[in-house]
Amino acid sequence: MALIRVITPLCSMSDEMAKDTMNEVNCLSDIQFSFDNVVLGVGPASIENSFDEAYTAPLVAIKAMEAEQDGCQAVIIDCMGDPGMHAAREAVSIPVIGPGECAMHMAATLGHQFSCVSILDSVRPIFFDHARIYGIGHKLASVRTIGVGVTELEKYGAEQINAMLLEQSLKCIQEDHADSIILGCTGFVGVAEWLQQELEKQGFAVPVINPLPTAALQAIAMIRGKIRHSKRAYKKPNLQKYEGVKFPSPDTTKR
Amino acid sequence: MALIRVITPLCSMSDEMAKDTMNEVNCLSDIQFSFDNVVLGVGPASIENSFDEAYTAPLVAIKAMEAEQDGCQAVIIDCMGDPGMHAAREAVSIPVIGPGECAMHMAATLGHQFSCVSILDSVRPIFFDHARIYGIGHKLASVRTIGVGVTELEKYGAEQINAMLLEQSLKCIQEDHADSIILGCTGFVGVAEWLQQELEKQGFAVPVINPLPTAALQAIAMIRGKIRHSKRAYKKPNLQKYEGVKFPSPDTTKR
Amino acid sequence: MALIRVITPLCSMSDEMAKDTMNEVNCLSDIQFSFDNVVLGVGPASIENSFDEAYTAPLVAIKAMEAEQDGCQAVIIDCMGDPGMHAAREAVSIPVIGPGECAMHMAATLGHQFSCVSILDSVRPIFFDHARIYGIGHKLASVRTIGVGVTELEKYGAEQINAMLLEQSLKCIQEDHADSIILGCTGFVGVAEWLQQELEKQGFAVPVINPLPTAALQAIAMIRGKIRHSKRAYKKPNLQKYEGVKFPSPDTTKR
Amino acid sequence: MALIRVITPLCSMSDEMAKDTMNEVNCLSDIQFSFDNVVLGVGPASIENSFDEAYTAPLVAIKAMEAEQDGCQAVIIDCMGDPGMHAAREAVSIPVIGPGECAMHMAATLGHQFSCVSILDSVRPIFFDHARIYGIGHKLASVRTIGVGVTELEKYGAEQINAMLLEQSLKCIQEDHADSIILGCTGFVGVAEWLQQELEKQGFAVPVINPLPTAALQAIAMIRGKIRHSKRAYKKPNLQKYEGVKFPSPDTTKR
Amino acid sequence: MALIRVITPLCSMSDEMAKDTMNEVNCLSDIQFSFDNVVLGVGPASIENSFDEAYTAPLVAIKAMEAEQDGCQAVIIDCMGDPGMHAAREAVSIPVIGPGECAMHMAATLGHQFSCVSILDSVRPIFFDHARIYGIGHKLASVRTIGVGVTELEKYGAEQINAMLLEQSLKCIQEDHADSIILGCTGFVGVAEWLQQELEKQGFAVPVINPLPTAALQAIAMIRGKIRHSKRAYKKPNLQKYEGVKFPSPDTTKR
Amino acid sequence: MALIRVITPLCSMSDEMAKDTMNEVNCLSDIQFSFDNVVLGVGPASIENSFDEAYTAPLVAIKAMEAEQDGCQAVIIDCMGDPGMHAAREAVSIPVIGPGECAMHMAATLGHQFSCVSILDSVRPIFFDHARIYGIGHKLASVRTIGVGVTELEKYGAEQINAMLLEQSLKCIQEDHADSIILGCTGFVGVAEWLQQELEKQGFAVPVINPLPTAALQAIAMIRGKIRHSKRAYKKPNLQKYEGVKFPSPDTTKR
Incomplete structure (x- = not known):
């Protein structure tokens, strides 16, 4: 093994x-x-x-x-x-x-464009720079963030964080033309499945990539x-x- | 199952x-x-x-x-x-x-740039166009071909084809700065492992991706x-x- | 002849x-x-x-x-x-x-950036992928659609479809900085001239390319x-x- | 008229x-x-x-x-x-x-990549810069030149200039993967047809664009x-x- | 000297x-x-x-x-x-x-993306074309303009022009993800310092490049x-x- | 001070x-x-x-x-x-x-394309990745190396190293169309001026950027x-x- x-x-x-x-x-x-x-x-x-x-x-x-x-x-x-x-x-x-590189290449094969939903705005240029080095081309449509740092996630609680992630994911789909979503932090544990189902319920058949x-x-x-x-x-x-x-x-x- | x-x-x-x-x-x-x-x-x-x-x-x-x-x-x-x-x-x-899309995204994660070695020159622009659509960015360094069509592969025999693939792979590495190689045709069965070992022997630690x-x-x-x-x-x-x-x-x- | x-x-x-x-x-x-x-x-x-x-x-x-x-x-x-x-x-x-390739290259010579107005969102990534293959560079500013399939065009009637095309064209010009418009479906017959005149009336001297x-x-x-x-x-x-x-x-x- | x-x-x-x-x-x-x-x-x-x-x-x-x-x-x-x-x-x-813009867009529709053959090296960056502005993307494969200024063309005579243009065109095709050629100077009058035939004779079915x-x-x-x-x-x-x-x-x- | x-x-x-x-x-x-x-x-x-x-x-x-x-x-x-x-x-x-080339390359080193705030929309494609030639890559996030020509600047007066520049700069930062601003006209004399301080006051630590x-x-x-x-x-x-x-x-x- | x-x-x-x-x-x-x-x-x-x-x-x-x-x-x-x-x-x-970022942006303003001449091949992809992040666009024509590590520079001695740098610089100019050169290692002290003069002597009026x-x-x-x-x-x-x-x-x- x-x-x-x-x-x-x-x-x-x-x-x-x-x-x-x-x-x-x-x-x-x-x-x-x-x-x-x-x-x-x-x-x-x-x-x-x-x-x-x-x-x-x-x-x-x-x-x-x-x-x-x-x-x-x-x-x-x-x-x-x-x-x-x-x-x-x-x-x-x-x-x-x-997981960043790996999730981006997986997402690139799932549809035409993907977005990342993540924690703080400070990761946005980092993700775009990584996409440039990883050769991701036009596939990364956008990075949107919930404005909450990793160490503050607990303070808000899962329910509120999930709602924020859903809100940002919907913007990625409706405003940035993303047809797949990457969860942009490995600290978002246990969220991917729920988020994908919730998007499905709202009429968006969009896979949510769980990076880890x-x-x-x-x-x-x-x-x-x-x-x-x-x-x-x-x-x-x-x-x-x-x-x-x-x-x-x-x-x-x-x- | x-x-x-x-x-x-x-x-x-x-x-x-x-x-x-x-x-x-x-x-x-x-x-x-x-x-x-x-x-x-x-x-x-x-x-x-x-x-x-x-x-x-x-x-x-x-x-x-x-x-x-x-x-x-x-x-x-x-x-x-x-x-x-x-x-x-x-x-x-x-x-x-x-396999084309999948091998390109795998190769993109193995090093800085990869090349495809394939059959005929007519596939070269097709691979580059696909790379453009797949979002492969700068990662595809070159496509080199052996000038033998799929239906002629048998005529040449495995040994000669393998030698041709090795020759083109070496050019990809030495002239085009590829550090990974994709076998550019699923008809090249049973070649990948040999080719990788042969490149290794010549001093080039370069993975060879077998697309299927x-x-x-x-x-x-x-x-x-x-x-x-x-x-x-x-x-x-x-x-x-x-x-x-x-x-x-x-x-x-x-x- | x-x-x-x-x-x-x-x-x-x-x-x-x-x-x-x-x-x-x-x-x-x-x-x-x-x-x-x-x-x-x-x-x-x-x-x-x-x-x-x-x-x-x-x-x-x-x-x-x-x-x-x-x-x-x-x-x-x-x-x-x-x-x-x-x-x-x-x-x-x-x-x-x-007509897709041809209209894009014509539009590319008419101004700085052009947009396509078309039928359904499903054509958006296709047009962008084609633009990538055709080598259109930065010239394609956006693809906007009226949300009506080809076979439904009749159901809505020319007047309503024309109004929708005008609405989307105005968004292309005002939000996406397009200075030329391509009619993104050869089924939009007899619309181009009207649309160009209507845009002119509203102060936008923007050519409308009729692809066929x-x-x-x-x-x-x-x-x-x-x-x-x-x-x-x-x-x-x-x-x-x-x-x-x-x-x-x-x-x-x-x- | x-x-x-x-x-x-x-x-x-x-x-x-x-x-x-x-x-x-x-x-x-x-x-x-x-x-x-x-x-x-x-x-x-x-x-x-x-x-x-x-x-x-x-x-x-x-x-x-x-x-x-x-x-x-x-x-x-x-x-x-x-x-x-x-x-x-x-x-x-x-x-x-x-003619530069027009020939580039025409050439872009004739094959996968084109090259320009022109007079002096000093036009090379100009053509590439124009291609960038015109939105020509990856379609311009190379610019090769004969090293003779416009005012010297006569000194060499048509025959010698034509031979030089043929030599550079062959390099564009064989080394740069061009499958169409643009004559990169409107002063090359009466050459395009001859050049296209000569390339054809040598086994290269490559259109030669005459810009004017x-x-x-x-x-x-x-x-x-x-x-x-x-x-x-x-x-x-x-x-x-x-x-x-x-x-x-x-x-x-x-x- | x-x-x-x-x-x-x-x-x-x-x-x-x-x-x-x-x-x-x-x-x-x-x-x-x-x-x-x-x-x-x-x-x-x-x-x-x-x-x-x-x-x-x-x-x-x-x-x-x-x-x-x-x-x-x-x-x-x-x-x-x-x-x-x-x-x-x-x-x-x-x-x-x-100053255009020089300011763009300076701005490119100050953060992840910059924007230009300038006079009239007619300069927008010119700045983008220059950025293409200058090799500025993805660094130019946007060009936003105040809709006032150079010769009209005096008519509006410094205070009103400054307010307009501030408004557009805020849009560049908040909507286009710019983290540096270039004053897009050498006629905006004596504005840069004020604008930078004003942005700072509003919580945006964003350098303002004065091109001259x-x-x-x-x-x-x-x-x-x-x-x-x-x-x-x-x-x-x-x-x-x-x-x-x-x-x-x-x-x-x-x- | x-x-x-x-x-x-x-x-x-x-x-x-x-x-x-x-x-x-x-x-x-x-x-x-x-x-x-x-x-x-x-x-x-x-x-x-x-x-x-x-x-x-x-x-x-x-x-x-x-x-x-x-x-x-x-x-x-x-x-x-x-x-x-x-x-x-x-x-x-x-x-x-x-110095890497700074030299690249300076070089980008000196001509149409520049190259770096550096130590070992292992820095080549790093320089290209940095150029991608720095937004250098098409300006970086090539990275060529002398195949000598920093700690071995002394072993070869200045004269031999200089000759190697000259040889690579000439290739950058003649084969890669570079019209400016960046010395790609701050360990190459006291070389830039000599190299620029030597290139000048050989007919190439090409500035050599000394990064520090x-x-x-x-x-x-x-x-x-x-x-x-x-x-x-x-x-x-x-x-x-x-x-x-x-x-x-x-x-x-x-x-």
Whole structure:
């Protein structure tokens, strides 16, 4: 059985949130795969801008190196901003899945244009810049946000957040011509199915992409298909030239 | 167990070719899924240009309708030109996977730029036009071809064809900066693994995407993740307005 | 005198509609050219989505082959979706004009940006995808629709349809910065002149492109200038490899 | 009979060149149209860079105003750089055709990609910039040049120039994937037909666009179809605010 | 001390306006540089469309030649439309700065997207076309205008104009996602600072680019860094081939 | 006198290299500005891929915070990959200049297209991705590399490295149509002037942009013009939500 590690790029995560997060990937019912989860131990409580992304990126890459040494067959970065994705791909040889990249490419195949509904306006240019790098072309119609930060989600409560996400999704469909929706934050757990049904009820047959399980499906597909990232694109970095840093050692006895 | 149907958009296929084709998807070892295969019965012996694509497109869409009635949970179009993909998505509610679209989006996530190596120059503009529609942006670096039509592949023999594919792949890597390669024809069965190893031997750590199994993995992922194409994007066509045509009837007793 | 054939990609057309359609091209007053008209005999009563386009595409290509054998010097596809245009260009050596492509390139030279006003929302992504393939760049500002299908046009009556087209055209101009308008359906006969005058009256000096006569002018220009499509781009398909199909024979005695 | 004026944006033109130029448009055999020709009287002997274009642009616009007052129904700017095209469209209400714009849009409809073969490297960025403004998208594959200025063409002689143009055209086809060619200078008179035949002989069925007659066909099409440039795009300039300049007066008795 | 010449591409300028204009560049406090100012003497009282741009372009290029002969070390074209910029760069070897180009590239580095607020709608397509040529990519979010021509600015008075500019800037920020603003006319003197403060007060920390001083800073940077435009891109025009024109002579004794 | 800090994103730098680096900015002769230099103390000896960039990014951002507290009026990141640029702009209110971004925008104004000549192929996709985010459009013609890593530069010696840079620059000009060159590594100290002269000698009047002094000129221009990055684009991160991290405190007594 293959192990896939979910790296949550936050200092810590509540037990409840961790359970909800793992539920999203465990319900995929592929008995040949299992998932585990780690957090960073230090760093921010949420990822909402370039600073947070930059801070967590090297830590994610290092966690990916540990996962490879632990025998994991793929890692998933549990954040739509995909912090450290390119660095981690250079650092390891197992697949490194970013839910942002993965959800955008899935959404691109589901219809003509998609939108992201996310937390704060500060992620809007980040998503568009990522779409530019990922080669998403004209497929990203818009990014709309509910104006609530990750750490405030609980304050509002699920019901109110869901209503806000529905409101923004309807704008994406009716004003921006989106015909698919990406949930733009992996912290929106347990929302995708409800949102898709609610849109359906209002007459909009629009799939809602849940990024974390979509990333899990991509990890499974890559492992099963023996597909790996291009090491010509993501060449191994030279860690010997680093001073004052201790990286996870590849010749560890743990393996 | 879910059934996925591979629709080969040709008038017929030799038993050997059919066996080889099905081998490519059966080796994915996901025991919850099985595959079967149909051909069109009429039409061209190969797909090499817009005329061939146009001719087979409605026939593929009708085969997709039959597949849905037969209880299949997804269909795969067995051709890199994805003939009839949009029409079939409108005609049915199950996922319709085009290997061209699917391989391009997979390749886009494996590195910075990819190339396709294919049969004849006549497919080059078709692939680029499809990339434009699929939203592939800058990721498609080049399309290079071996100058041999599908029906001539046997004449040359596997060894010579493989050598030609290797030669073109090397040009894609060295001259066009591709760091991943898509095999640009589903008729290149049993080549991908060899080609990837050969490139590796020559110092190029470049993944080679095999389009049909990649499409199968996407079909599995969509079924498992309960992901469907957007019916807002691909609205049901009104078949009542057709005259002189008999479409597979949705209220058949076969279901 | 050169004969140009208008291929209407529908199963049939009322006498009145046929007369109105031919009026649009006959009033161009170039006495060196005449036009005739054929329908498909089978197929849909209207073209409103990818399925309809796919279904009619091969039939249009075959009608183009017949036209070439009948000595026509060009064919025009009487539909803004240009079904079968690329296939037909491969099948024959005479010019094959798609009003969608032709109107977009004409509109691109008339101002800075143009919009299409058309029937149903389902054509919007098709027009944008075509614009991408045709190389229209930034020139297509928007596609707006009246929400009425082709077969319902009569139900509403000309006056109401005209008012809807005017309303959408004004939005294209005022909200999307269009400075030219394309009538996005060849079924809008006898509207262009009225619409242009009405816009003028409201202070908007905006040309309204009528796609069918524009296509006729392009056909005339190409014949007169001895300009043909590139047979390097649109190579002759190999019809020998088709099974179970009878194509119009090029060595017919009709010629 | 409608009169169309060809404005050659040079200080002067030899009788022979003028005759050759007018031959290109007179052979179109549309007896309802005639052409005349004017030069600027002052200015450069050739247009080869932005300075030459800028210098002649206002003079072309003024000549267009005179043409409108003389009762011409369209003007054609006899230069692939289209100097003064936008200014002239603002200044008058009759169609103003630039052969560069017109040939690019025609070429865009003839195949998948086209190239221009022209005089000096200095026109290369100008053509690409114009393609960007004209909305030509990906259709312009390349600009290749023979390295001979307009005023030197005679020195080399037709035979040598033709051979150079053939050589560059072959490179466009074989290296840049062009399937149509635009002659990138209106000074290449009497070459297009020969070049197209020569390419055909070498196995390349590639149309060669002759820009001046293509512009003439566009002028004829626009007049016959009563199509005008958008005055919303090209608003009348306010000539009252000019000091020290005498423009052709619109209320002249000549009209 | 290096002299930089500001060329105002108008027939004339009031003393007050000239003073205000020079204030904008003189307050940069770089004591190693000084500025002077010339007008064209003939031509339009304002630049509002392609005709005005075309008319003034060659005159600006000639003024740049005079400036070079006068020993100026750079010239600045005092108009956001950058009339004659490319022609002038060909004509001289000293830096030629267009405030439109310069402000767009500065704004592109200040945030994710910028907008221009300008005078009349007729400049909108000009700014977008320039952005296309300048390579500004997705960075130009929108152009919004106050609907007041340059020569009418005085009629409304500074207070009313400022309020209009504020209103449009707010729309750029709130509706078009701009996070920087370019003042889209060099005639808006003394507004930038006020506008930036006003936006700040309303909660929008958005820089307002004042094009003329930004151009002056670019001129200073280029002189200090010994950076010149590429003479390979902007080759010297051949003035010998001009007839009936007297250009400033480079071998003047003035130098 | 304003202080500008150069942050070299390496663990350390030799005295000689530090001196050479500071020489590049000190020779700009603007007596109102002075420069100092810091290194990171930990981390890589060179920046050659995404991992190195990711590792240094947060450290650069923290050094920028320290610089702001030390009263610096701008910071420059001494690396063409601009590591941490966006994060640092969020963290501070003083200008943060990335030489990569800055050199590209300067080069974009010097001609029609520019190329970068740099160290290793691994930076090629990074530069293109950055160009996409920076909005550089079509202006970046190519990235060519000498195949020598930063830490190996010394091994080859200046003469050989210079010859390699010249060879690649010539290819950029002759094969990729570049008319300006950016030195694609801030480690190429003292090369730009020589390279520009050498190209000139060989007949190519092509400016060579030296990124670090260009960044210094931009920093000076922004300070002098009181231009700041958009805090609406680069919002202050919430450092309170970080655990296990000690950031430079803004209320330090050092200020």
